[in-house]
Amino acid sequence: MQDRARTTRRVLLESAAHLFLERGYVGTSVNDISEHSGRTSGAIYFHYSSKEKLALAVVREQFATWPQLVVPYSTPGIPPLEKLVALSFDIAQALSEDTVARAGARLWAERRSIDAAVPTPFDAWVPAVTRLLAEARVRGELAEGIEPSGTAVTLVCAFFGVCALAEDVPGGLDWDDRLRRWWTLMLHALQPEPEPGALLARARTPLPGRRGEPLSLGVR
């Protein structure tokens, strides 16, 4: 029964994400979600109590709380800038390919049409990036004059722009190419002795045990 309830919650969450992504928050009704999921609207109200709450659950599921940020790549010895770059590719991949993450991003963009406080990812991203930059500073792996907390804000905003606009800006690059180009520019400023190509190559090499929980994103 516990299991069945969990399955129902998951089915509802994924159906809602699918529809929110396709039609937006305003364009999706509880009836639509019921029809798409094959569950009754009673089940929706029982498990999530309202369309707002269901939308918030989609946002929280991944977009606002990336598990990797909570337990950042924990393998010791990986240079912090390399962790940061690897993490950004994981998040960008989810933002491009995972339905729940993409729906979370769309709902966040439409947050002012939702009658509830939609959580943002930045509350978690900024401190996580700040911590990695501060660690790089201690290890002598951050260029002089780069101040971790202010730079973290800049990096997070710019990263989000690079990911979120991938589909809207002409130029025909996929998210991976675009992010690679962006890091190439940024690493020129961040590394004391810039070698963006080498760092990107290391960060993009999946090694056993290299990353904390690469699969926890549930990228589909």
Place this chain on the structure above:
Amino acid sequence: MQDRARTTRRVLLESAAHLFLERGYVGTSVNDISEHSGRTSGAIYFHYSSKEKLALAVVREQFATWPQLVVPYSTPGIPPLEKLVALSFDIAQALSEDTVARAGARLWAERRSIDAAVPTPFDAWVPAVTRLLAEARVRGELAEGIEPSGTAVTLVCAFFGVCALAEDVPGGLDWDDRLRRWWTLMLHALQPEPEPGALLARARTPLPGRRGEPLSLGVR
């Protein structure tokens, strides 16, 4: 009569921008605009034919067609990277302070809820930035390995992130500080001999005749 019609169109555009910015596209009705502008809904339909068309007019008014990009800073002799930086501050200021530009950006974010093809600014931004970078290349003012068109896409996406998220990311910096920090990082990569502080200082000095049409933005 011509003048009166022009005034009415302007009043309707500004009222609509005010309400779209405050309540979003879905949350604003033709009646709301009529009430806020003191004009009849007949006048709205006469001048703009529908709420969709009025929203598109708001987006086009500035957000999608920055006049400075069409006639980019024309004073000869100003280094292209300096033009680019100065231009970005003008646009960021409008995106932060001008009601019509801000409404355009909000409508663009909500474009999937609008039953019409909402124009994006990037179709104009990317070629304008590409041109400035290519000009810098010719003058020997662009670092090796920076490819104008791909870099332009990256810069536009990241710039938009830095501007659009100014209110949503914790950190307490205003748009001006944030953009300054961002350019400081980027110029490290773009300039053959980085001197971001000096270039930013020059780009932010208003000199008579320095900029093409600084006032045409109509920043309020």
